[in-house]
Amino acid sequence: MSIEAFLARLYVDSELRARFLADPAGEARRAGFDDATAEKLASIDRTGLEMAAASFERKRDAKRRERTAPHPPFGHPLPASGARGNDVNLPHVRGGATT
Amino acid sequence: MRKLERSAFGLGWRPELAAAIFANLDAIDVVEVIADDWLDARSSELRALRLLSSTLPVLLHATSLGLASTELVSERRLEKLARVIDAVRPVAWSEHLAFVRGGGVEIGHLAAPPRTRATIDGLAANVARARAITGSAPILENVATLIEPPLSEMPEAEFVRTAIEACETSLLLDLHNLHANATNFGWNPVDLLDAVDDIEIGYVHLAGGRRIHAAGETRILDDHLHATPDPVFTLLGQLAQRREEPLTIVLERDGHYPQFHELLGELQRGRTYVDRSLPRAALR
Numbered sequence: 114m115s116i117e118a119f120l121a122r123l124y125v126d127s128e129l130r131a132r133f134l135a136d137p138a139g140e141a142r143r144a145g146f147d148d149a150t151a152e153k154l155a156s157i158d159r160t161g162l163e164m165a166a167a168s169f170e171r172k173r174d175a176k177r178r179e180r181t182a183p184h185p186p187f188g189h190p191l192p193a194s195g196a197r198g199n200d201v202n203l204p205h206v207r208g209g210a211t212t
Numbered sequence: 213m214r215k216l217e218r219s220a221f222g223l224g225w226r227p228e229l230a231a232a233i234f235a236n237l238d239a240i241d242v243v244e245v246i247a248d249d250w251l252d253a254r255s256s257e258l259r260a261l262r263l264l265s266s267t268l269p270v271l272l273h274a275t276s277l278g279l280a281s282t283e284l285v286s287e288r289r290l291e292k293l294a295r296v297i298d299a300v301r302p303v304a305w306s307e308h309l310a311f312v313r314g315g316g317v318e319i320g321h322l323a324a325p326p327r328t329r330a331t332i333d334g335l336a337a338n339v340a341r342a343r344a345i346t347g348s349a350p351i352l353e354n355v356a357t358l359i360e361p362p363l364s365e366m367p368e369a370e371f372v373r374t375a376i377e378a379c380e381t382s383l384l385l386d387l388h389n390l391h392a393n394a395t396n397f398g399w400n401p402v403d404l405l406d407a408v409d410d411i412e413i414g415y416v417h418l419a420g421g422r423r424i425h426a427a428g429e430t431r432i433l434d435d436h437l438h439a440t441p442d443p444v445f446t447l448l449g450q451l452a453q454r455r456e457e458p459l460t461i462v463l464e465r466d467g468h469y470p471q472f473h474e475l476l477g478e479l480q481r482g483r484t485y486v487d488r489s490l491p492r493a494a495l496r
Contacts, residue, residue: 116326116363117281118315125317153363160427161359161396165323167426168358168433173320203220203242203269203460206304206351206415 114145124166125173134159219458219486221479224273224436224465225264232472237268239476244462247274247305251292258299265300271415271462272302274350279342280325280375281311282334290345297346304414306351306384307342309335309375324357327364327371332378339379351414352376353384354404356392356421356434368393369407382414387447388440392421392432401447405454415460416451418444418482436466440478445485452489459486 119141122129133140141151222242223233233240243264250261264270274293277285297305310322325331343349354372366374376383385408394401420438423430440463452459461482465475 115282115314117278117283117311117313118317120323120326120362121311121314121317121319124319124323150363157362158360160429161357161431164358164424164426164431164433169319169321169323173318176320203303203415206271206460 116150119144119146123162124169127166130162130166134162219452219483220269220460221482222269222271222460222462223475223479224462225270226466226469228469229465229472229475232475233268236472236476239479240268242269242271242303242460242462244271244273244464245300245302247272247293247296248276250296250300251289253296255299258296261296261300265302270300270302271460272297272300272305274305274307275322276312277307277338277342278310278312279307279338279350279352280309280331280335281314281338282330283311283314285338285341287341287345290342293342294346297348304351305346305348306353306414308353308355309372310355322355324355324359324361326361327366327368329365332371332375335375336378339381349379349381351382351384352379353386353417354389354393356386356389356432358396358424358431358433360397367399367403369404372404373407373411376408376411382412383408384414384417385451386417386419386434387444387451388417388419388421388434391441391443391447392434396431401443402450405447405451409454413451413455413459415462416448417462417464418448418478419464420444436464437468439470439474440482445481448482449485449489452486461486 123133129140137155137157138151141154142148146154220241222240222244223229225233225243225245233243245261245264250258253261277289277293279285308322309325311325312319312322339349352375354368372383390401390404418440419434419436420440421432421434421436422438424433448461463475463478463482
């Protein structure tokens with residue numbers, strides 16, 4: 114299991130989170146992590162974990178509500194004139210090298 | 213082409229703000245569009261977005277790729293994004309130094325990854341894949357977090373710098389995320405400004421949040437529902453003082469919308485802090 118897979122489950126699964134907080138190193142070992150990683154996970158920021166999990170849950174709830182009540186991406190007809198558009202050089206906006 | 217001599221200021225494009233944005237084009241230099249809203253858009257909808265990008269410079273902001281991960285980014289998601297980029301032709305596109313899923317489980321939002329070499333290697337591979345499919349690399353944004361990322365081996369400042377260098381791209385510096393993390397975990401936000409002093413800044417985010425409480429602790433949640441707080445403007449001024457080049461600055465607001473003149477007031481306040489730093493060379 115990747116570390117991201119474990120953390121994703123930890124953030125969304127309240128039962129796993131409860132088991133983990135009761136025995137963090139043991140739960141990490143049961144997920145397949147070695148002793149060193151399990152010990153590091155045992156020192157997790159517990160308050161932050163609960164705060165983050167609650168915040169992620171609110172975000173998922175909000176997304177579910179958005180899906181059931183879609184709104185148009187434009188709230189107003191687009192103007193046909195006065196264009197300045199993407200031929201304007203913004204100061205220093207540049208991504209990485211193109212292919 | 214018209215070259216903007218001064219720093220550029222703009223807003224996150226939201227349907228609720230669209231009418232007001234069009235009514236105030238003289239005060240807005242750029243809009244940032246959330247790419248994820250358009251990944252499944254019909255061709256006609258993308259043509260409408262193209263009309264927007266021919267009216268006003270557009271930055272395309274992705275939130276769901278989950279590039280900062282040891283797991284491989286989805287080719288299908290990148291192909292959808294490439295379709296939007298091809299249709300809209302934004303000035304640039306951006307993503308976050310975050311993961312959003314793991315092992316098929318969707319977190320539902322941006323999660324700060326473990327600050328490790330393995331994450332940076334995974335990120336670099338994912339950015340290379342994104343570059344190959346979309347034609348350009350994303351500008352990468354530092355993210356806010358309520359939890360100190362587990363298994364981290366380096367401070368955030370070192371992680372951000374190393375990540376940007378590994379991906380050969382530029383930084384979308386979110387100053388509220390910086391303020392929130394520095395406050396939440398007790399470090400000086402100037403440490404990160406120092407660390408990225410010679411890193412290219414793609415553009416800058418301003419936003420607000422609120423304080424939340426649990427287990428006797430208080431942390432800042434980056435919710436984009438509140439006005440930009442004073443320390444973020446202070447950081448903007450400090451950033452501008454360090455930079456020779458003008459900046460592009462985008463204010464993010466995702467709800468609890470105030471009267472539009474209040475958002476314009478935030479942009480104007482940002483301009484004041486940036487202009488205050490002129491002439492930059494004399495202040496270095």
